[in-house]
Amino acid sequence: MESIDYLAEERKKAEFNVDEMKIVWAGSRRAFEVSDYISKLVADDPDLSFIFIECHRGIQGFSKEERTMLPRKELFKNTLRKSAYSWKHIIDHQLSEEEAERLRYFVDEPAFIDSHLGVFIPAIKGQGTKEQLKKWLPLAYKMQIIGCYAQTELGHGSNVQGLETTATFDPRTDEFVIHSPTLTSSKWWPGGLGKVSTHAIVYARLITDGKDHGINGFIVQLRSLEDHKPLPGITVGDIGTKFGNGAYNTMDNGVLRFDHVRIPRDQMLMRVAQVTKDGKYVQSDVPRQLLYESMVYTRQALVTYASGALSRAVCIATRYSAVRRQFGSQNGGQEIQVIDYKTQQSRLFPLLASAYAFRFVGEWLKWFYTDVTQRLQANDFSTLPELHATTAGIKSLTTTATADGIEECRKLCGGHGYLCSSGLPELYAVYVPACTFEGDNVVLLLQVARFLMKTVSQLSSGKKPTGTIAYMGKIEHLMQCRSDVEQAKDWLKPSAILEAFEARATRMSVACAQSLSKFDNPEEGFQELAPDLVEAALAHCQLIVVSKFIEKLQQDIPGEGIKQQLEVLCCIYALFLLHKHHGDFLVTGYITSKQGLFANEQLRALYTQVRPNAVSLADAFNHTDHFLGSILGRYDGNVYPKLYEAAWKDPLNESDVPDGFDEYIRPLLKQQLQTARL
Numbered sequence: 001m002e003s004i005d006y007l008a009e010e011r012k013k014a015e016f017n018v019d020e021m022k023i024v025w026a027g028s029r030r031a032f033e034v035s036d037y038i039s040k041l042v043a044d045d046p047d048l049s050f051i052f053i054e055c056h057r058g059i060q061g062f063s064k065e066e067r068t069m070l071p072r073k074e075l076f077k078n079t080l081r082k083s084a085y086s087w088k089h090i091i092d093h094q095l096s097e098e099e100a101e102r103l104r105y106f107v108d109e110p111a112f113i114d115s116h117l118g119v120f121i122p123a124i125k126g127q128g129t130k131e132q133l134k135k136w137l138p139l140a141y142k143m144q145i146i147g148c149y150a151q152t153e154l155g156h157g158s159n160v161q162g163l164e165t166t167a168t169f170d171p172r173t174d175e176f177v178i179h180s181p182t183l184t185s186s187k188w189w190p191g192g193l194g195k196v197s198t199h200a201i202v203y204a205r206l207i208t209d210g211k212d213h214g215i216n217g218f219i220v221q222l223r224s225l226e227d228h229k230p231l232p233g234i235t236v237g238d239i240g241t242k243f244g245n246g247a248y249n250t251m252d253n254g255v256l257r258f259d260h261v262r263i264p265r266d267q268m269l270m271r272v273a274q275v276t277k278d279g280k281y282v283q284s285d286v287p288r289q290l291l292y293e294s295m296v297y298t299r300q301a302l303v304t305y306a307s308g309a310l311s312r313a314v315c316i317a318t319r320y321s322a323v324r325r326q327f328g329s330q331n332g333g334q335e336i337q338v339i340d341y342k343t344q345q346s347r348l349f350p351l352l353a354s355a356y357a358f359r360f361v362g363e364w365l366k367w368f369y370t371d372v373t374q375r376l377q378a379n380d381f382s383t384l385p386e387l388h389a390t391t392a393g394i395k396s397l398t399t400t401a402t403a404d405g406i407e408e409c410r411k412l413c414g415g416h417g418y419l420c421s422s423g424l425p426e427l428y429a430v431y432v433p434a435c436t437f438e439g440d441n442v443v444l445l446l447q448v449a450r451f452l453m454k455t456v457s458q459l460s461s462g463k464k465p466t467g468t469i470a471y472m473g474k475i476e477h478l479m480q481c482r483s484d485v486e487q488a489k490d491w492l493k494p495s496a497i498l499e500a501f502e503a504r505a506t507r508m509s510v511a512c513a514q515s516l517s518k519f520d521n522p523e524e525g526f527q528e529l530a531p532d533l534v535e536a537a538l539a540h541c542q543l544i545v546v547s548k549f550i551e552k553l554q555q556d557i558p559g560e561g562i563k564q565q566l567e568v569l570c571c572i573y574a575l576f577l578l579h580k581h582h583g584d585f586l587v588t589g590y591i592t593s594k595q596g597l598f599a600n601e602q603l604r605a606l607y608t609q610v611r612p613n614a615v616s617l618a619d620a621f622n623h624t625d626h627f628l629g630s631i632l633g634r635y636d637g638n639v640y641p642k643l644y645e646a647a648w649k650d651p652l653n654e655s656d657v658p659d660g661f662d663e664y665i666r667p668l669l670k671q672q673l674q675t676a677r678l
């Protein structure tokens, strides 16, 4: 049956070329083509898009929207099936690394393979010696071993230096003895550990000759490669069901304990430090912080993932807001589309703009990460602190805003957003741990704050700040300048926006540094002022996102109307932040309240400008209906019949009279009948 496009009228309003915008969103024509091809391949192959479960009726298939109704054990087994099937497809069709990554992304179920490819392999790459890379990477790439990243413990996650697991060198046998001395030292949370991984990178305190050298990474085999049973001395299992139905429960986050498990000496990852055969601890000339390199890698990757998750929620909420109508019907005509309410626009359009902003900052961060990694290879470590602060900060900003944004999109869809078939509850449940994993977002902003305080303290020594903190080099100007905005449209100038964000970030950092200097004990001061420091760090990170959006607009961006749309989105993103954090800009004395009101006035005008393009800007994300997994976000907008149809598929509707009627409802009704007769 031919489908009707209920959003066709919306699509006709677009003032830009949607196909060209798809390429801008994807990053390049090639990236678009790969994503487009793989997303359709997944959507069209039932083995990848459906969940198959053995039940009393035989094998039954469920669509993605129905996933939240299924029991965890069945879902988990199905995820194993899909991972194996995907892997076979990757090998049989000789997919490139990029295509394989896209396949995993569009299958869209958290799985052990994410930890294997996303954290285990990067950890070996970052911390292994050449010989170790040569030995372990081919095994990992061919999936002859499956690995996870076992850092966090029951008692410690954020405080990596506080981990308790020990790796004691035994020179007699040339081995390390890995041990969990306390309950709190049990490894707890690693994805893929619970039921699948054969190996783990285990972070443990390195002890030689009775001396504790701090945390190091070790490759430890956990399970037999024959029968998958835990090896002697190893206790391993899943930590239990997590938030939400379906959601992250396809991942086997695990618990792991060691009882004096022996591994050969060459399974210590030795790029940063080595232990010799006679037990001597030798530190390399690379900084110790390289032990944390894989966290930096994953944090930068999570930024692009944030834009992906936010774009899904925004796509659902935008399409549905154009379909949904409430109030204002005159003479029997149609009611108003809820997307035309200014309040709906003021909640939705900043999120649409944020999705684009996060995509561009993610693109830039990937470039920055690659650049620094190349320098590290050449033993230039000068940009490592900036990379750490930037990945930590932008991961924190984007994942918090994305998780909050998904929830806002759910509310923007009214009651129907609360149905699992809207796709939004599960998207939120899957996504929200990104605010915690790979570093709690507040802990990460405190790292940014330390970097900023160090930068401010070094300004007087004449050290010239570069890169993302180059703006601090203009400190004298930024501390005393005032906004010259005289009317609302002056806020459209990139220079006006940029100076506002630079002045605010500088002044907030300097204010913190001044407050800190009043403490005799700087560490005590840091703890006391932590909430202000977090706000200063956020101001710095928001400046980075805004400035990278502006830089993107300075590039040559071809395509009809594309640049104009991006300019509107960039101003919405920046002015929305200015409006939300109005207090910061006022208190630091950069703007007057009148200039703040101008920003808000301009923001409303921008909402009107983006309105006719909203559905097409969401289409430019190029999400298939399968990937969205949402009745509200369907491309054709055919929401009501599909919602109605889906309700009848709920297990509760398998019979008119529910199980339990005879035991629990009938007696109640009888009792009422008797009372009525009395």
Ligand SMILES: CC/C=C\C/C=C\C/C=C\C/C=C\CCCCC(=O)SCCNC(=O)CCNC(=O)[C@H](O)C(C)(C)COP(=O)(O)OP(=O)(O)OC[C@H]1O[C@@H](n2cnc3c(N)ncnc32)[C@H](O)[C@@H]1OP(=O)(O)O
Binding pocket: 110, 114, 115, 117, 118, 119, 149, 151, 152, 157, 158, 159, 160, 161, 191, 289, 290, 292, 293, 295, 296, 298, 301, 302, 305, 384, 385, 388, 430, 431, 434, 436, 437, 438, 439, 440, 443, 447, 450
């Ligand atoms: C839904 C999923 C979607 C998509 C996934 C997408 C892509 C990825 C694919 C798969 C992954 C899937 C899921 C993710 C799984 C999540 C895995 C994990 O969670 S692993 C565990 C992560 N754990 C943490 O992040 C712990 C956080 N804590 C820390 O990082 C550190 O302990 C700390 C908070 C930074 C503090 O460290 P420490 O106590 O050592 O620090 P100091 O503050 O004293 O710092 C000393 C010195 O070092 C510098 N520094 C700290 N960290 C780094 C670093 N990473 N790199 C470089 N330098 C660093 C710090 O700035 C100090 O410098 P100094 O001031 O001395 O110059």
Ligand SMILES: Cc1cc2nc3c(=O)[nH]c(=O)nc-3n(C[C@H](O)[C@H](O)[C@H](O)COP(=O)(O)OP(=O)(O)OC[C@H]3O[C@@H](n4cnc5c(N)ncnc54)[C@H](O)[C@@H]3O)c2cc1C
Binding pocket: 115, 119, 149, 150, 151, 152, 155, 156, 157, 158, 159, 188, 189, 190, 191, 248, 253, 433, 436, 437, 438, 439, 440, 441, 442, 443, 446, 530
């Ligand atoms: C779904 C999921 C998957 C994960 N996967 C892995 C994995 O594969 N491998 C792995 O090793 N780990 C994994 N983790 C663990 C994760 O990395 C940690 O949970 C995370 O780093 C946070 O640490 P924590 O749990 O110790 O939080 P805590 O540090 O205990 O945080 C609790 C609260 O204390 C606050 N807090 C902590 N320290 C400070 C401070 N210094 N100043 C101010 N406030 C502070 C935090 O902001 C937070 O509000 C995973 C976690 C989840 C949820």
